[in-house]
Amino acid sequence: MKRRNFIKTAGLVALSPSLLASCHPDDANFKDKSVIVIGAGIAGLAAARKLKDNGFQVTVLEAQDRVGGRLRSNRSPGIAFDEGASWIHGINGNPIANLAQQAGMETFHTNDESIVSYDLGGVKRSDSAYANAEEAFYNILETLKNQGSANKSFETVFFEQYPQYANDRLYRFFLSSFVTFDLGDLDQLSSLLYDEGEEFSGIEKIAVNGYDTIPAYLAQGLDVQLLQKVTQIEYAGAKVLVTHNFTASEADYVIVTVPLGVLKKNIITFLPALPVAKQTAIEKVGMNCVNKFLLTWDAPFWDDKQYIVYTPEAKDKFNYFVNIKKIHPATNALMTFAYADYGRQTESMTDAQVVQEIMAHIRDMYGVGIPDPTQLFRTKWATNEYTFGGYSFTALNTEMRHFDDLAAELNNKLFFAGEHTEIDYFSTAHGAYLSGIREADKIIDLQ
Numbered sequence: 001m002k003r004r005n006f007i008k009t010a011g012l013v014a015l016s017p018s019l020l021a022s023c024h025p026d027d028a029n030f031k032d033k034s035v036i037v038i039g040a041g042i043a044g045l046a047a048a049r050k051l052k053d054n055g056f057q058v059t060v061l062e063a064q065d066r067v068g069g070r071l072r073s074n075r076s077p078g079i080a081f082d083e084g085a086s087w088i089h090g091i092n093g094n095p096i097a098n099l100a101q102q103a104g105m106e107t108f109h110t111n112d113e114s115i116v117s118y119d120l121g122g123v124k125r126s127d128s129a130y131a132n133a134e135e136a137f138y139n140i141l142e143t144l145k146n147q148g149s150a151n152k153s154f155e156t157v158f159f160e161q162y163p164q165y166a167n168d169r170l171y172r173f174f175l176s177s178f179v180t181f182d183l184g185d186l187d188q189l190s191s192l193l194y195d196e197g198e199e200f201s202g203i204e205k206i207a208v209n210g211y212d213t214i215p216a217y218l219a220q221g222l223d224v225q226l227l228q229k230v231t232q233i234e235y236a237g238a239k240v241l242v243t244h245n246f247t248a249s250e251a252d253y254v255i256v257t258v259p260l261g262v263l264k265k266n267i268i269t270f271l272p273a274l275p276v277a278k279q280t281a282i283e284k285v286g287m288n289c290v291n292k293f294l295l296t297w298d299a300p301f302w303d304d305k306q307y308i309v310y311t312p313e314a315k316d317k318f319n320y321f322v323n324i325k326k327i328h329p330a331t332n333a334l335m336t337f338a339y340a341d342y343g344r345q346t347e348s349m350t351d352a353q354v355v356q357e358i359m360a361h362i363r364d365m366y367g368v369g370i371p372d373p374t375q376l377f378r379t380k381w382a383t384n385e386y387t388f389g390g391y392s393f394t395a396l397n398t399e400m401r402h403f404d405d406l407a408a409e410l411n412n413k414l415f416f417a418g419e420h421t422e423i424d425y426f427s428t429a430h431g432a433y434l435s436g437i438r439e440a441d442k443i444i445d446l447q
């Protein structure tokens with residue numbers, strides 16, 4: 001599963017090893033300077049690690065009872081079900097590829113070419129029909145933005161230009177699984193900025209023993225205080241005051257890494273109020289919804305391919321299946337997705353309703369005799385109070401400068417990191433990591 005693989009491949013950034021080599025204990029001379037990092041996702045942990053390695057006194061305040069944030073692995077299925085990030089998108093120069101090695105995160109190359117596609121009624125498409133349509137779709141994405149406009153959504157512009165695909169189930173699958181999944185709701189997505197951002201080249205790798213291996217590794221030796229929900233930050237004085245669980249702590253610097261969804265809900269009161277530019281950016285950058293569903297069976301009945309495509313009439317609904325057996329040969333499991341409004345809708349559905357909807361698709365492909373799954377595991381990212389959504393995207397009124405506004409520091413005291421602050425790599429684990437390193441560097445440079 002290639003993230004935004006329609007994006008230009010020119011201008012790929014190779015990270016210098018110095019960015020990754022964060023440990024300079026010999027240079028440590030900032031022992032009197034304190035930093036509070038809010039949020040123990042990969043952005044917060046990357047910043048905290050780098051600052052601690054450079055001699056700062058660092059405390060991480062995390063609202064949940066564990067580190068990792070959206071790098072969250074559920075091991076109750078008997079394998080690690082990654083509820084947030086699963087893939088390292090492009091391994092060449094990607095800092096996550098290096099980190100995975102250091103942290104002992106095993107990975108598996110998911111072959112994008114290993115795919116089978118079914119239409120309604122379980123009619124298998126020929127490989128060439130699928131591949132030709134996919135190529136034509138990507139060609140459209142290369143140029144669609146030339147017809148884009150500030151007040152028209154991606155969906156409006158796409159169907160104005162290509163009305164012939166309005167009822168084409170395969171094109172609607174591509175729109176759902178390649179655009180909505182990577183970015184966000186098509187009716188809210190910018191028709192001008194849908195291909196912004198950079199990507200790393202190289203193969204896609206999926207985590208085998210859990211993406212949370214990386215945050216667990218980064219957190220080693222850090223002072224991470226769990227179950228500390230931050231509700232207020234006062235940043236006008238010489239020290240920054242942080243209120244968490246009705247306690248106040250102070251530090252010379254604070255880095256806020258809570259998700260964009262949390263900022264949108266005003267769960268943290270900033271005193272003084274955040275500047276208008278930052279408030280505007282919080283409002284204008286989009287926050288999507290992607291939910292994941294893992295189903296297990298006693299025996300496999302599906303194709304021996306990495307990906308199984310199904311093209312129902314309904315939008316964004318259980319149309320893409322990852323064959324987990326390819327990754328874990330002893331586990332008979334499929335992972336599927338629900339995006340955007342349908343993804344949000346699933347969060348109020350019971351497990352039985354979800355299984356019924358997924359099984360309708362699976363039985364249409366593989367036969368009415370297929371048994372119900374033995375287990376279902378699922379996510380509810382839109383209503384998760386520590387995230388309120390999946391990841392950021394370029395919405396209708398987003399401007400690229402909004403990502404820089406989200407990243408802008410205030411008074412050289414209050415700093416902001418997180419995937420939504422990374423203009424080149426927003427929405428990804430590597431973007432989040434790089435944002436944490438960036439903010440740590442800013443604080444180091446102030447000394």
Ligand SMILES: Cc1cc2nc3c(=O)[nH]c(=O)nc-3n(C[C@H](O)[C@H](O)[C@H](O)COP(=O)(O)OP(=O)(O)OC[C@H]3O[C@@H](n4cnc5c(N)ncnc54)[C@H](O)[C@@H]3O)c2cc1C
Pocket residue numbers: 038039040041042043044061062063064067068069070071083084085086087088089228229230231257258259262267268290291292381385386387389390391417418419420427428429430432
């Ligand atoms: C379903 C899904 C699939 C994804 N797939 C991929 C993928 O395959 N590859 C990829 O590269 N990326 C993927 N991503 C994106 C990636 O997971 C994120 O970009 C990245 O993990 C974000 O890291 P972060 O540190 O910015 O935020 P987070 O990981 O969300 O960390 C923020 C932390 O702040 C904490 N927090 C929130 N509120 C408070 C508060 N008031 N006080 C204290 N702490 C608070 C949260 O609990 C959390 O731990 C996916 C995300 C989702 C949701």
